[in-house]
Structures are given as C-alpha cells and as structure tokens.
Amino acid sequence: MVFWEGYVSDELMGTIAPIVVYWLYGGLYQLLPPLDRFRLHSRKELNAKNSVTLPTVVKGVLSQQLLQATLAQSLFWVTAKMGLSSNTAQPPLPIQALQFLVAMLVMDSWQYFLHRYMHENKFLYRHIHSWHHRLVVTCAIGALYNHPLEGLLLDTFGGGIAFLVSGMTARTAVFFFCFATMKTIDDHSGLWLPGNVFQLFFRNNAAYHDIHHQLKGLKYNYSQPFFSVWDRLLGTYMPYDLVPRREGGLEARPSKD
Template identity: 25%
Template sequence: MEMPRVSEETVAAVVPIAVYWAYAGVHTALGQSRLMDKYRLNTKDEEDRKNMVSKRAVILNVLMQHLMQLAALAVLAMVTGGRGATAKAAGGSPAAVYLTAAARIAVASVWNGAAYHGVHHMPRGVRYNFSDLFFVTWDHVFGTHMPYAVEERPGGDGLVLKPLPPPKATN
C-alpha cells in the first residue's frame, strides 16, 4: 500500500505546530514531576496562586493562534496557486522545516529561557521584557529591558527570579 503524498505546503504548515505541541507536552509533563523542582522559578503553590490566566484559556488562545496561522497559510496557497510559495514562506524544503523547528526548540529552551520573560509577569516588571524567543533585541532598542538575577531559593527548593533596577535612560 502506497503512502499518500503530502505537499510541501502541508508539511511547512503543520510540522512547526506539531513540534510546538509535542514540546509543550514534554515541558508540561516535566513540570508536573518532581524531577525539575530544583530548577523551578516559582513553586507549584506560587504558580497556582499567581497565574491570572487559566491553563484552559492559554490552550484555547494558542489553538486559536495556530488556527489563524493555518488559515493565513491556506490563503497564501490559494493566492499563489500553491506553487510552493507557502512552503518557502514557512521555511523552505521539508528538511529546512524540520531544522527550523529543532532550532526553535533549542533557542527557546537554552538562550531565551523562562527567566527573561518571567520578569514581565512580575508586578515590578510589567512594563519590561515584553519580548519572547528571537526578539529580545527590541527590548534593548525601545528601553523596555530590565536586567534580572536568578538565585537559588532559600532552602534549596528551586530558584528565585530577582529583577534588578532598570538602567537609567540616557538623554
């Protein structure tokens, strides 16, 4: 039995979303286990108390974002006649799509980290560190970067995020 051929457009549209949900699932599973407690920025109790948005609302918002992304790519495919423009716009060949998805995981996990954007969710940091993933440069350009320190929590049960005073604006 022959496998049905999947277009480059479909691969380019679906793979990044599938990778996102797989990675989010692994992240959630690790967050529920005790294995990673020593690396947590907030205790589970703090997380439950401080989260203003329910996990259900977050999931629905991310699903909506992904549906809009798929709709935009479908419109692009219709406008261009499906001549590979969608695949090129979303990352190129199927191999490039997989490589881009792997690079997104590496960058999001290693260099950006939860701490940088976590400052934004603190009362003192609400006007700072808006950026996520590749765009931290914009916080520096627009003066919305707030430095921070990550220290071991007293008692050794995780880490604590401490915003530092924002740099003085230069005139």
C-alpha cells in the first residue's frame, strides 16, 4: 500500500509526483546556503558565463512540464487500457528492481544517442540543443531547461519508451520517474557534497556532467542520467580530477587517464 492509494490513481500520481519532486528537490538546492567550498564553479562564474536568467529558466521548465504532463497522462491512459492500470497487482520486489534497471538502461541508451546527435548535427545544436548549454555553469532548477522539442524528444519520449520496454506498472513508474528526476537535478546542481548518495554510487554525476558543459568537454560525456557505459564503449568518455580552486571550492578538470 502507498500513501496516495484511495486518493488519486497511480497514473495521476505518476504524472504529478515527478513535477512536485522537481521543484521541491531543485528548490532545496537553490535555497541552500552559499556552500562555496563545495561548488564546482564560483558564484562569479555563474553570473558571468550563463547567458540565460533564472526567471527564463523557470518559465522554460514549466512549459516543458506542462507538455510532459499532458503526454504522460495520455500514455498512462493507453497502458491502462492494455492492462497496466492501478488495479494491476504489483510484481515481487526483485522483478520491480529488474524493471528499474531495464528502464535505466533504456533511458540511458535513448538519451546518449539522441544527445550525441544533437551535438554532432550543427543545425540541431545551434537551433535546439544550444538552449540547454546556455547554462555553462549548471544549476539544479535548470536540469530540465531545454528547447521544447528537445524536452519532448529527449526526456518525455525517452521516459515513455523506458516505461514501456521495462513493463513496469504505473505504480512502479511513480518511484522510477521521481528517482530519475532527482538524479537529473543532482547532476546539474553544480555541487560536490560529501555523503551525497548519487555521487557515491554513480560515476555519472555532477562533476561528470559539469565536464560536458565546459567548452573543452562539449564533445564528451554525453551519457545521462545514470551510467557512463556508452561514453566508455564509444570513445566519448572524458575522465576528470577534482582539484581545489584557489578562491575556494572544487573544480572538475579533464585528466589524462
């Protein structure tokens, strides 16, 4: 039993919960004290390098989430008709764990190849993917700041395909999409916090993705949001070292390993 049972359907929860989690978890990062000793970039760089304002980022994310919610409800409606409804019995936990892993691998594969293509195709990069790279210094709230078409193709379609291929129920999807949302936010937080579980258990983390947002790493570290498998297999992996900055904090620098 889950806390929303009897109040809202699993399908509705799977639509609204990731949005609520995005603003609660991302907002928490935005409201944290300066924590300059844990930042991958100084606050001066944040203001100097980014070419988009925070209000514009917020509006862009909200627009994407509106479209995402509409399509998610449509997908859940279709799969409910196919028998994957909130009334379907949950499989045993080991099966759900396997579905989680399959969904993670599918989402990673979808996002790697589409993300890489958006970098290699000059037209797509200039007119679509460059929106996300307006945030040279990433921030938690900007994790889903993309061109609307990219948001649709990369995130919404990627999540939908992962859901369908894994065979998870709508209830399991609530937890999966909330987890994926938190992981993406963490990767864009620009912070290297001690004890952070995402940074402890995933090599694809805030520092890994920070390398990708730097000019020297623009053609590397495409993998997101979970693993670095495709980068390592296809020669787009850029290792890094975390080194102290003179003015305080840490910096992710490409290494020669």
